[in-house]
Amino acid sequence: MTAYEDLMTFTRTTEALAQVSGRLGWDQETVMPRGAAEQRSEENAALExxxxxxxTDPxxxxxxxxxxxxxxxxVGRAQVRLIRRDHERSIRVPEALATAIARTVSKGHLIWAEARADDNFAAFAPILTEILALRREEAAALAAGGDLYDALLDTYEPGAKAADLDAMFGALRPRLVSLREAVLSRPELPGLATSFDEKGQMKLARLLARTFGYDFTRGRVDKAVHPFSSGSGDDVRITTRTVPLDPFxxxxxxxxxVGHGCYEQNIDAAYRLTPVGQGASMGVHESQSRIYENQLGRSRAFTGWLYGQMRDTFGDFGIPDEDTFYGxxxxxxxxxxxxxxxxxxYNLHVLLRFDLERGLISGDLAVADLEAAWNDRFEADFGFAVDKPSNGVLQDVHWSAGLFGYFPTYSLGNVYAGCLNKALRAAVPELDSQLAQGDTSAATGWLRDTLQRDGGLRTPREIITRAAGQPPTEGPLLDYLEEKFRGLYAL
Structure with a gap:
């Protein structure tokens, strides 16, 4: 065997074990008994x-x-690029630190879930302090004298820099704030005013998953406190949650x-259990979930079809017609x-988290001051006060999992989705007539063939530029939002 073949054989086993590790995480979030948390933390640490x-094998x-x-x-060059990157990053982090992180975040998840249920940030603060210290230690090892936050961000969006994202998000904020103020000055659109049973919600959720191309022979839908996706290739799992008064x-x-899941399911099978055989970055991943959810799923055309499905499932639920339902x-x-x-x-929520976690990593913000900082920033951005921690600093799972550097990829994914939507509508001019029939195949097929099937073959920026026909910029997203919401609110 050649050196390349030896390397790939070794790497496939590593990737298979990483998938097992991910499955343990899925189990912990969905069906693991509460009493198993301590043992699971040791299992996660051992596998890590x-x-x-x-x-780090020499x-x-x-x-x-x-x-x-x-x-x-x-493909071979891409495999080597990704393996070299992972190896160089891994050898900078001591094994004891890697296992300590795995053990601590596993414990931290349960503590966060209980603190969230009790609306008690003080109960979560000590473990968050431990997690933050470990991640800052990891960031210092990875950064090798560079910016700590950039080192963590690079885990989720290779090549991205916080300063560049700060500039992009700074360009987003003024138009978002101006449009938000204009919309909120208008009368509120009608909403739902009845209860929707869990069985009906899950039945419709599974219908939507199939409608968007999710393969149930290689996936499943379960319930979790915080919806997420997990896995790749032939075992891709997603979760959702039900709220009686809010089926949306x-x-x-x-x-x-499903956008996340289909991305993983649609990657070329030849890449399975290799570095190329998974999503290129969290920003690219988020571009798929957001374009499925928003530009396709919340479009006037698709919501017209969904309105009929809602009536078939729940009967008359108080919304008189498709236009009102779209609103x-x-x-x-x-x-x-x-x-x-x-x-x-949505992006204003993400920008808040981006700024706060940069403060945590830099040391400018202490965990003891995080709740107050969150509440102050939220009121400044949204104009009203946080009423309880579960609606504020405790609402997201990410920091309990040590995912510092993850949050900005949500807004970056929205920016990517805006670029992709512009290109998709140029490529499929009859898209709305298809979506009005509940047919997403042209849209999801375009995304599969243009982007998803290649997995991590290219860098995130190359992927979006190639698919969208232009380098990523915030302009298409802002133009899309302006057109949509000015139309909805007759601005």
Missing amino acids: GVLHQRR RIADWLAAIDETSLDE NCLYSTVHE AVNRVRNGYIRTEADELQ
């Missing part, structure tokens, strides 16, 4: 130790040095996670929860 040993450097990259095709929470969380799906109103926010205000 094995993975770290494999990712043979990887030897194989990489022996490979003649000029003899490789595009369930339905659009499902469509969102109910997209209405802008004050709210605390990021995952329930309308398209117009």
